Amino acid sequence: MKLLRERFKEMQPYHSDYITEGIKLDANENPYPILPEMIEHMQSWISTMRISRYPDTDSTKLREAVAEAYGVKAENVICGIGSDELLDYILRGSIDQDDTVLAPFPSFSMYPQFTILNAGQMIQVPLKEDFSYDADALLSAVKAHQPKVVFLCNPNNPTGSLLTLDEIRQITEAANGLVVVDEAYGEFCEVSALPFIEAFDNIIILKTFSKAYALAGARVGYGIGCKALIEMLNTVKIPYNLNVFSQEIAVWAISNKNLFEPIIEKIKLNRDRLYKSLLALDLRVYPSYTNFIWLEIPEEAYKMLEAAKIYIRKMKFNNKLYYRITVGTEEENEALLQVLSDFLKG
Numbered sequence: 001m002k003l004l005r006e007r008f009k010e011m012q013p014y015h016s017d018y019i020t021e022g023i024k025l026d027a028n029e030n031p032y033p034i035l036p037e038m039i040e041h042m043q044s045w046i047s048t049m050r051i052s053r054y055p056d057t058d059s060t061k062l063r064e065a066v067a068e069a070y071g072v073k074a075e076n077v078i079c080g081i082g083s084d085e086l087l088d089y090i091l092r093g094s095i096d097q098d099d100t101v102l103a104p105f106p107s108f109s110m111y112p113q114f115t116i117l118n119a120g121q122m123i124q125v126p127l128k129e130d131f132s133y134d135a136d137a138l139l140s141a142v143k144a145h146q147p148k149v150v151f152l153c154n155p156n157n158p159t160g161s162l163l164t165l166d167e168i169r170q171i172t173e174a175a176n177g178l179v180v181v182d183e184a185y186g187e188f189c190e191v192s193a194l195p196f197i198e199a200f201d202n203i204i205i206l207k208t209f210s211k212a213y214a215l216a217g218a219r220v221g222y223g224i225g226c227k228a229l230i231e232m233l234n235t236v237k238i239p240y241n242l243n244v245f246s247q248e249i250a251v252w253a254i255s256n257k258n259l260f261e262p263i264i265e266k267i268k269l270n271r272d273r274l275y276k277s278l279l280a281l282d283l284r285v286y287p288s289y290t291n292f293i294w295l296e297i298p299e300e301a302y303k304m305l306e307a308a309k310i311y312i313r314k315m316k317f318n319n320k321l322y323y324r325i326t327v328g329t330e331e332e333n334e335a336l337l338q339v340l341s342d343f344l345k346g
């Protein structure tokens with residue numbers, strides 16, 4: 001397309017298959033049915049909803065509910081159409097043409113994507129060979145390049161690896177620019193950099209309702225940081241970004257956080273069981289602190305899974321194929337293991 005800007009020429013439109021049948025283990029979603037209490041609440045809300053009016057552009061009720069859940073102030077919170085929108089705002093608000101942005105590699109694909117969209121230059125710091133974080137390399141790269149923005153995906157998508165709080169602290173202390181700790185999967189591990197927002201004015205924590213809260217379809221994420229940082233993001237935020245439905249369902253979810261805790265525990269238990277079962281099949285499986293598992297399987301096994309309508313994510317790094325499997329329900333994990341073990345034994 002002639003009109004497309006030169007710097008976007010290598011980019012492709014984002015596409016993701018919309019899978020509505022079979023076993024969906026490809027997008028790190030929560031596999032359990034939505035809570036009946038949530039359905040009940042939304043059914044009664046629908047008769048009072050103000051759909052003919054614009055929504056609250058500041059998502060005030062939601063920011064207050066998030067603030068209460070984390071013991072911060074509403075002025076420390078911004079909400080977005082998924083945390084994706086906030087990743088874009090962070091770069092939109094802070095980088096000028098050719099400013100550098102640093103991220104681990106492999107990591108969440110939207111970091112380089114949004115960096116290109118915002119005319120920045122991406123520096124990628126490889127994980128170690130076993131896909132654990134190379135905190136020393138990250139620290140050295142931050143010191144050497146002093147990027148405008150550093151993305152730390154913790155735990156990391158797609159590999160499940162984790163940085164310690166001490167490592168995050170060292171990187172944040174060394175950085176002159178903004179450090180974004182993306183905790184999209186934070187509910188599935190014991191580590192959160194949230195307390196650092198007290199001590200540092202250059203750190204922002206991103207979280208989402210798409211994973212642990214089973215609300216990927218509502219598209220709600222939030223960021224927590226110092227007041228000045230949140231104001232910077234509000235400066236570039238589009239008006240009325242979150243619709244009335246998304247604001248209401250997310251307020252309900254965060255205010256009823258306790259109802260999600262047993263589900264999160266169940267997913268963590270299923271993850272640990274799935275990890276052990278995959279190891280028992282003699283596959284190369286990497287430790288995970290998330291709701292998904294990164295591993296190596298023969299491509300033929302992937303094809304067999306697909307034929308059985310079990311969908312996992314295939315990715316290529318350094319010319320080698322790897323796979324990411326979302327932790328499903330007990331039954332879904334059993335079905336996956338059955339196909340894999342039939343393939344490996346057959």
Ligand SMILES: Cc1ncc(COP(=O)(O)O)c(C=O)c1O
Binds near residue numbers: 157220
């Ligand atoms: C690491 C990470 N960050 C952010 C997101 C974006 O999540 P959402 O826009 O659904 O909140 C994802 C989604 O998969 C992710 O894996």
